[in-house]
Amino acid sequence: MLKGLAASVIASVLFGAMYYMAPWLAPLDGEQIFGWRVLCTLPFTSLLVLALRQGGRVRLLLLRAWRQPLLALGLLASAAMLGVQLWLFLWAPLHGRALPVSLGYFLLPLVMVLAGRVLFAEQLSGLQWLGTALAGAGVAHEVLRAGGMSWETWLVALGYTAYFVMRRLLRTDHLGGHWLDMLLLAPAALWFVLRTPSSLGLVAGHPHLWTMVPVLGLVSAVALALYMAAARLLPLGLFGLLSYVEPVLLALVALLLGESIAPQQWPTYGPIFAAVAVLVVDGALRLRQR
Secondary structure, X not given: OHHHHHHHHHHHHHHHHHHHHHHHHOOOOHHHHHHHHHHHHHHHHHHHHHHOOOHHHHHHHHHHHHHOHHHHHHHHHHHHHHHHHHHHHHHHHHXXXXXXXXXXXXXXXXXXXXXXXHHHOOOOOHHHHHHHHHHHHHHHHHHHHHOOOOHHHHHHHHHHHHHHHHHXXXXXXXXXXXXXXXXXXXXXXXXXXXXXXXXXXXXXXXXXXXXXXXXHHHHHHHHHXXXXXXXXXXXXXXXXXXXXXXXXHHHHHHHHOOOOOOHHHHHHHHHHHHHHHHHHHHHHHHHHHO
């Protein structure tokens, strides 16, 4: 449990760092950044697989896919779902859509809690239920205020939940399964990098990208590996609630990048920030008990 808690928090901090890095990757566009991220993440993820001796799990998963064609289709679907999220994550801050995406990450834990409760019969503590209620109130206010949620918000909240549920059902919720997802994304990533106009010239012509692109790959590999580890080590509901750390950081990054929270949006973000505080208290009490 403690390893899962630590992995989730550190991953959230690294995701916030990547969000802040995105504008520094200009003049690359969102699709090119997605391509470079996948291609630079894969080697570091491969090193993690070797260092943690996860090769056996990869071989077993490939053997299962060879024997079960439906599993092979599931692996392709899993990779596609992850690819959409990786693209959206770095596309949003480049197009002034960081706050709608961060709101999707606020909504994501609620959807995960519901999925964990309905699909896996998971239980929550009293404080966790309180955090869920506070966050739910903030999300409900935003729905009433705006008349609904943007497509970016729903894509994150529903798409990531479906992705993690699928990984558990397919029994691919480990580092080897994550590595295979990234490998299956490599052809699409290569196409985005090499398509006309090719981003190779942009990277070659901007010396700051020589450092930023590999750093993006390293941070992405560690963050995703920790995130996937937390998803495996923690109950889905608790994993979802801990995910509130990330959208708080993403919202702060969005503010640093020049976006703003309108006065009428504070009844949305206020209860959600309070929910994060409740979860921090709950986590501290659990650590004290242990």
